Amino acid sequence: MSTFEETLADMKRESLPPEWKDDLIDSAIAEAAVPEISRPRFGGMVSKLAWGAIAACWIAIAGMHLSTPASPGTAELADRFGIEEEQVHLLAARFPFAQNSY
Amino acid sequence: MQREELERIYDEHASCAAALFRRFASCESDVRDLLQDWLVKIAKGVDSVAAIENERAYLLRIAYRVGVDWSRRNGARQRQRDRIAEEMPREFLPQIDPDREMMRNSLEKSLATLPNEQRLVVQLKLWDSLTFNEIGEVLDISSNTASSRYRYGLSKLQETLQPLYN
Structure with a gap:
């Protein structure tokens, strides 16, 4: 350390106001004693609820899918109305809105 | 605790x-x-x-x-x-000797002109007696960075305080 640095280092700092000490220490001890709300536990609960809701949605979608009758195929329609499959295709192209009403 | x-x-x-x-x-x-x-x-x-x-x-x-x-x-x-x-x-204690008191005033003014990162390193080195390794740990910088910031800061202080110091 040079003499210049030593000269600077010799400057003593002002001390803190003496009345601060007890106040700060009392408050720090009191605040440290308060238990913190456990965030991970709360977060975990929310997460389980969210996953449960997603699972319920999927189950409902799967249930609706299974309960809805499938549309008849081209061959089945041709057979049902006694026409050629090619004609079913032409009718489907001409009347697309009627396709699911059979 | x-x-x-x-x-x-x-x-x-x-x-x-x-x-x-x-x-x-x-x-x-x-x-x-x-x-x-x-x-x-x-x-x-x-x-x-x-x-x-x-x-x-x-x-x-x-x-x-x-x-x-x-x-x-x-x-x-x-x-x-x-x-x-x-x-x-004020940051430092008043000095009885008028020359030292002038030095104190100028030091506080000069410190205030330093960039914060240089000032932190200077104060940790000079008044808290930390090594550059320790300063690096405190400030999350390398010891080389701490050392160069200190040198820059000190040379600026020296420029402004040298007339009073001699």
Whole structure:
């Protein structure tokens, strides 16, 4: 350390106001004693609820899918109305809105 | 943590932590709030600091993080820092010798002109007696960076204070 640095280092700092000490220490001890709300536990609960809701949605979608009758195929329609499959295709192209009403 | 332990830490290190907090705070009541946060962190975080190799560096590292967090939360207030800096109390004790008193005044003014990162390193080195390795740990920088910031800061101080010093 040079003499210049030593000269600077010799400057003593002002001390803190003496009345601060007890106040700060009392408050720090009191605040440290308060238990913190456990965030991970709360977060975990929310997460389980969210996953449960997603699972319920999927189950409902799967249930609706299974309960809805499938549309008849081209061959089945041709057979049902006694026409050629090619004609079913032409009718489907001409009347697309009627396709699911059979 | 026991009250006696916290009192000892306060007696030995609070003024160093306060000096560090003055680099973040805009007035003395902010410094007091920061000291409060610092003590709470210490009281919550460690049962005893006896096992820690360098207690001062460890506690000043906590102080620096408290200061950085506070600064992020109070960005707008921080920008007003220069405007209300005169509210801050003097950093160094008054000197009886008039030459030393003049040196003290000039030192405080010169320190205020240094960039914050240089000023922090200078104060940790000169008045908190930390090594460059320890300063690096406190400020999350390499010891080389700490050393170069110190050299820059010191040479600026030397430029302004040399006439008084000789």
